[in-house]
Amino acid sequence: MAPAETGPSISAVVAAVLGLLCLLNTGQCDEQVPLLMWTSEGVSVPHQSSPVAGHIIGQQQLAFYLEKALDIGPRNVVLFFQDKLSIEDFTLYGGVFGNKQDSVFPNLEGALRAASSPLVLPSVAWPASSAVIGQLQDQLDTSPLYMDPETLSQLRLNASSPALLVFRLPYSIGADLLSAKEVLSGNDEVIGQVLSIMKSQSVPYTAIYTGLRPSRESVSLSTETVPGGGRSLLQARGGYREREREQERQRKMNERAGIYAPVEFKKEDRTCLLLWAKSLSVSILRSGRWEDHDLTSSTFGEGAQLQLHGSACDKDKGRLVLNYENVLGHRSFKLIFAMSQRLHKVSARRWFTLDSVQLEYDGIKATFNGSRSIYAPAEYSYRCESVTNFRWPLLIPRSSKDPSNQWRVSFEDFQIQGFNVTGSDFSYASDCSGFFSPGIWMGLMTSLLLVLVLTYGLHMIMQLCTMDRFDDPKGPAISVPQTE
Template identity: 25%
Template sequence: MAFHKFFLPLILAVLGTNCGECAEFVPVYMWGTNKMSEHVPALHKISEDSFKDTLLEYLKDDPYVLVFAEHTLSPEDFAQHDQNGETAFPKLYELKKQKQHVTYKPYVQNPIGAIKQLDKDVTELSIASLLSTSDVPKKNILIIDLNDAKDDEQRFHMLKRHDSDIVSIYKDILQQHKNVLVIYTAHHTSWVAPEEVTHRKLRSLLQEPAEDKEDTGIIFNKDNVLLYLTSNGEFSSRNDSKKINITKDFEVTVSGSDNYTVSVKHDSDDLEIEIVITFSNSTRYWYINSIATTYNRQKIVLKVSKDYFAPFGFSYHCGGFNLTNERRDISLLLPGFQIQPFVPNATFGDAYNCVGFTSVPIWSGLFVTFILLLIITFGLTMMMDIKTMDRFDDPKGKTITISATE
């Protein structure tokens, strides 16, 4: 019982705080007949409670509150222009020239909710129903819903039409009430952009493509072996050079518990190629022992570097995986090559790349920097070795005589 009395209000308070943080921030454009004290917030964004306190100060003079609520609105809508350089709110901007007291708050949290929390009678109407009748509710707060977008209407033209309707309704209300406060805002924001980067941006070496790009690669997954190519390979011999269309069906042969042999085939009318990759493992690493191709029923062993390895749980990746035989008359190119044997699940681990951390551009930059430092050091040393004069002639005294030994 004590648990519920103590912890339940605390949990509800935390949940309420989180929901408040998740609320959207929308712009608020306010003007009125009476002078409004401009409150400069300490933060860039104004919370719902702070905006409610501001409204309570404005309501001390008991004005007629007229609220125009768009479905979506953002500060970017106030900044956009058409081809003629005109904004979507020319009449709202003219209110400043008409000596109306205008204030603008670009980011306010849930202003409609703050208005409804005021201890005032609230009436909600659509813009269409208000324009069709001349009777205006006499309640303290009138919220007019501007969600009347047409199917073939652009957003810029819709906002411009609303701009004209807002000023027209305001002038009609002004004839009935001497003290009027008008608020133009929205329920949701129309421009959504992430404010904080919640993940690190890494150079992707895995088979997963970027979000805005379609992955056209080929991925193989069979018997705890993963193989990936960004596109079809290319086989070149002394006589011809042909693209090879590798199918997604490939064979895996396991000899014992440590060795794998992967066989990827390309079979066409004029070319038959089989790529055989053999793996072995040690205590902590796995290695590519050999890669061979079968070209027109003739086995060709390709040169394999000792650097084709990775720790367990990691994959090996090379953007341009190009292998040749000893005589260099046959070459095999596998673009975006990535492979990993002994995979516990169906996903690639972090990749060991064939290009080391100190690549050719990095070495070039270090070499140029070293030469520059050497030149600067030599110049400073020569400047520090310059000896200045320490004896000067006195025109009224005896002439200084310097011997050859000095």
């Protein structure tokens, strides 16, 4: 951690440093988010070295920074998790050019100024920042508490007992620059309220401010030529119109391609379960024939009237229930996904598994086990091109006598997440495709066969012996006795 700045405009210094480091890594800044970490006033922690200019912090290195900070500093963690955050948010709205009154981060400035040793990580890969909740959960060995200032004022914290308090901060932007500025200003007010409440409780804490994804796509620095000659780094209004047209074009392409929002189950206004598939169908065997029913339009898209009653989620268990009517002659039909997460000591991380997929119809349950093949790190989502129980099956009937043997379930382009969901978007996806595909194995075996043939040929050539006698055409022929 670097020593605290003593100047009057700490946000300007932070923004300038972040911008300089970003310029040294041109072309990749839209893939990273900044992370700021500090401790409460009066708490002194040892120095942590900041990364060199242009270095991108990955998941393992971020875990090292967090672990070192929590081993030494307070274990009551206040995480301000903004939907989107980029370096440009500091350079555009942090009063970088001397306009101190225009800064939207006064409370953040005061917190960094009061901290003895704040840590600034300007370039954190966004998959690492999106997994920071899971990393903190593992290091603190406690589940996150999603809070707001009103709820925090009623909570009594204990310095000896670790706590992970997560405050979700929005980020939205329209055609006007003022919309983003107002949102960031409101987020800074929330930060100020939370820090004031923590100070009133006299509990030392470690605070972290970062984002789920970069916001560069929405707010980018344009270097277009201006009429007066030269180039202006903040000439962004024309760029907004171009981005709006591009976003509208992308939206229309998504509509034509049939891309729709995932199924989303919320608990206390917080999304905790997500499911998406390009297509979903079920089939039943009747009189020796398979009868198919497509559930895609009933599950996804704007016209879907899907009921999720019976769904539930908590720290270690997740249950997503899709309720249908009149499916293949069954008046009541349910598709149930049961998930769980646990800590695996060998890998020293939490993993979630899709334990089972159940079909419940007219009081009968058909159960498929999926835990052997469908799993991913707890902070990731799981994605697979095809999930079925009949073609390269990942779903296995529970037993030979289970009713599931009469059913076929098929998901195309399947993706699911049951834990550590932030916002309404999936986290980084763990894909089911292994590294060694059948094509790769065929290439390796063919190459190995050719190497063996070449080796054998070289060995045979090296065994050839040169004759020690030769005929002279002008002399008598060589006579070789049979005894030799």
